[in-house]
Amino acid sequence: MTTQYNLFINNEWRVPQGGKWFDSLDPFSGEAWASIPRAGEQDVDAAMEAAAEALEGPWSRLSGSERGAILHRLGALIEENAETLAVVESRDNGKLYSEVLGQVRYVSKYFYYYAGLCDKIQGAVIPIDKPKVFNYTRYEPMGVVASITPWNSSLLLTAWKMAPALCGGNTMVCKPSEFTSASLLELAKLFEPAGLPAGVANVVTGFGSEIGERLISHPSVARIAFTGGDQAGRAVARLAGEHLKRVSVELGGKSPNIVFDDADLDNAVNGVITGIFSAGGQTCMAGSRLLVQENIHDAFVEKLLEVTKRAKAGDPTKPDTRVGPVATRPQFEKVMSYIDIAKNEGARCVAGGRALTGEGYGAGQIVEPTIFIDVNNAMRIAQEEVFGPVLAVLRFKDEEDAIRIGNDIKFGLAAGVWTKSLHRAMLLSEKLKAGTVWINNYRSTSFTTPFGGYKDSGIGREGGMDAVKEYMEVKSVWVSSDLEMPDPFVRKY
Known part of the structure; x- marks a missing residue:
């Protein structure tokens, strides 16, 4: 009824x-x-x-x-x-x-x-x-x-x-x-x-x-x-x-979440997960571009994959569910099309990459939490807003490289920075072209402070x-x- x-x-x-x-x-x-x-x-x-x-x-x-x-x-x-x-x-x-x-x-x-x-x-x-x-x-x-x-x-x-x-x-x-x-x-x-x-x-x-x-x-x-x-x-x-x-x-946004080699990696992993898989990635401020300093890239991705395995997908009414369905059928189809685009561009899918169907998954509108590595910033998966639980992982060398890649996008809604260095945190908060910059946290908002974006x-x-x-x-x-x-x-x- x-x-x-x-x-x-x-x-x-x-x-x-x-x-x-x-x-x-x-x-x-x-x-x-x-x-x-x-x-x-x-x-x-x-x-x-x-x-x-x-x-x-x-x-x-x-x-x-x-x-x-x-x-x-x-x-x-x-x-x-x-x-x-x-x-x-x-x-x-x-x-x-x-x-x-x-x-x-x-x-x-x-x-x-x-x-x-x-x-x-x-x-x-x-x-x-x-x-x-x-x-x-x-x-x-x-x-x-x-x-x-x-x-x-x-x-x-x-x-x-x-x-x-x-x-x-x-x-x-x-x-x-x-x-x-x-x-x-x-x-x-x-x-x-x-x-x-x-x-x-x-x-x-x-x-x-x-x-x-x-x-x-x-x-x-x-x-x-x-x-x-x-x-x-x-x-x-x-x-x-x-x-x-x-x-x-x-x-929209295609926000960079930037992890430096001096960051608390466990905290950064939790912040990255929060940034992309909360709300099933269906948020304008999603940290859908993960930039990891190249000397910790492999170790960080390994930690990330371990936590991602615990992101149970399914019925959104159940308390142990961590990722629910994509909100609309057209958006579900769009997300799945971007997964295919990323694979065709040469990005390597190391987690997820498929729709979940069968018992416990309802009408089949759930996208498994997905992570791509070997992504370069010219790929569509790195430039275009997917609006779903899909993360693109990119490598960077140093602060200058992180700023360059972080800003090399038409969007400028938000950015995250993970570091123990106050100098580095302040430098990136100044140089990143984004309306909100989170230092050692992600997705924080409040009625007391302005929110909005640069550029597109x-x-x-x-x-x-x-x-x-x-x-x-x-x-x-x-x-x-x-x-x-x-x-x-x-x-x-």
Whole structure:
């Protein structure tokens, strides 16, 4: 029996105007388990109208402290309902239930953090070079924000956008991936109990090919916040540019995880595993390029293979599973195609390299944790984002070589460095062209600090106070104390 959802618009559950739904498939079993509303452009228009009215209505009349109280209640409700939300998201995208549960509980902290910032958005009094004139700045909400999120971490990536946007007094229309819409619709059940006025946060679901352009180009939209692949991100940025919309795009990565010969190798192995096999490698910050100093290459790979053998793949609901299924069938096929590409390029597969089928592996959408060695940086397996549990291992000689190889990529989202040398750590943190550099750890994130990429990994930052300002306009106000206006024909600079 499937669960049927409706659209959430203006604090109401609405049937899509086209009267259509589509199935959401469990990535492990392959079975349809939820029925998702298929929104059309009329539904988008209704959501935008609700968000625009809320922006000028009761939401705009709340003080920062009052907005903060609502966001804090939403965080508390997320925390109370974390297990239910995690069950739905795990069922929808196939990630380990244990991982998703921890992630959902962390989502609540985003709302707590930004709740505390709501009444701390401050402008400045600016010393100027003009007599009898007072100048100050103020931050104001941009308006209606259209949020578009991918299938790998629907709730977390929505929170990255929603919490700072609402903190700044904006309103939102959110579109999750068509593959993983259920968890966001479950989250929407908490909006009204938290005290969000009607229209402040709306959820429309459906296919990007049908409603994506309307979401981005709608006259009411002031800003688009997108997370996804780099090709889709280019299309979003291009369309936003045509309509002069503000836009942030958090895109892909091919992040180098760099291990020097003076590193604690056991810790580095654990960090490499965390970087590539957590979430089944389906994360933009995956450390999918492992750079190992050549004099320890063989010993390190041997250690890596031993730990990889313990990465049990299978049912994501079971506590001893370490790698679950790839979230969608098209992505599964893409991952398997890259494994074939790597073999054809001459890379040597020393672990995995196959899909797991049969009893205990569901519908056969599980890719065995895979490691390639003898990789050079010109290979496609080293240059293109696979977005799955596939690791490419490269050798390097010294610091200069590691920096060269690490930066020789179109992406610049993240990087990891494993060394006991403070000098080396600081040198690489400066020279690597990446928005985040982890030293002797990997995949750490926080609501307190900005996250985003260089180069083709995107535009803009999420997290921390930087994220709030991404959703606000800064206004300069000039106040004259002069009792007489000067001669209008004599310009004073």
